[in-house]
Amino acid sequence: MEPRDYRFYKISKEATKQIKKETAEIQAKRQVLLNEAIESVGAKGVSFSNSWGENGTTIRAFAFAVDKEFDFAVKESQRTSELKVIRAKANSKKGKAFNAALDAEKDELNKKLKDLPCFKDYIINKFDIQCCSISQHGSGAGMRMLETIVGYPQNDKSFLICAIPNHERGMDKQPSIPDCFEEITYGVFYDLSNSK
Known part of the structure; x- marks a missing residue:
């Protein structure tokens, strides 16, 4: 993260309290849908979609137990110690x-999940x-994708922090900043997001 590419904010405790309540309700509904879909296909988990403007609201694929056997040929596209993403x-x-x-099943689930965004998408x-x-890499080689970042500080979960790409660096138009956002310096943002 190049500090000059972003503007940094702290979201008020009052707004964060409301967000926690709303996202807890959404997450409970999401979990029910995910569990039903996972069970219906005999999977053990999912892989979420994360790319340009996608922060994990929808799924990319179902994940199966590593030791699950199939009676047809499969091709693995991803594997962890416990799960594998496969296609026949x-x-x-x-x-x-x-x-x-x-x-x-994935298409049907994703239609439902779009109305129940993940934590980051909900806030955004x-x-x-x-x-x-897109910004030039600090070394001058290649390009970097910049996107809104939001989450809790390491030690204090009573408020949220976020980083929004800076329009003064030739980026997209700067979003309107809500009143419950307080601008902070990169140093404060760094300390909040990295303190142990």
């Missing part, structure tokens, strides 16, 4: 049917502070 090879009827069932949407842009 499309050279069998069973494989094609498996992929179709996974895709249908609530305050309309989404901002994505």
Whole structure:
């Protein structure tokens, strides 16, 4: 993170208290939907979508137990010590049917999850502070994606902090900053987000 590329804010304790309540209700509903979908396809978890402007509201794929056996050929795209993301090879009827069932369940789940955003998306949407842009890498080589960052400080969960790409550096138009946001310096932001 290049400090000059962002403006830094602290969100008031009152607004944070309300956000906690609202996001807890949303998260409970999300978890029910996720559990139902995971169980319906015999999976053990999911992989969330995270990319340009996507912060994990929808899923990218279902994840299965590493030791789960299938009676058709599969291809792994991702693996951890406990889970693997797979697709069936499309050279069998069973494989094609498996992929179709996974895709249908994923699409149906994602339609529902879009109305129940993840924590970060909820805050970004609530305050309309989404901002994505591209900046030159500090070393001068390559490009970096910049996007709104929001979360709790390391030690104090009574307020939120966020970093929004800075329009003065040629980025997207700066979002309107709500009254419950207090601008802070990079040093304060760094201390809050990195203190142990």
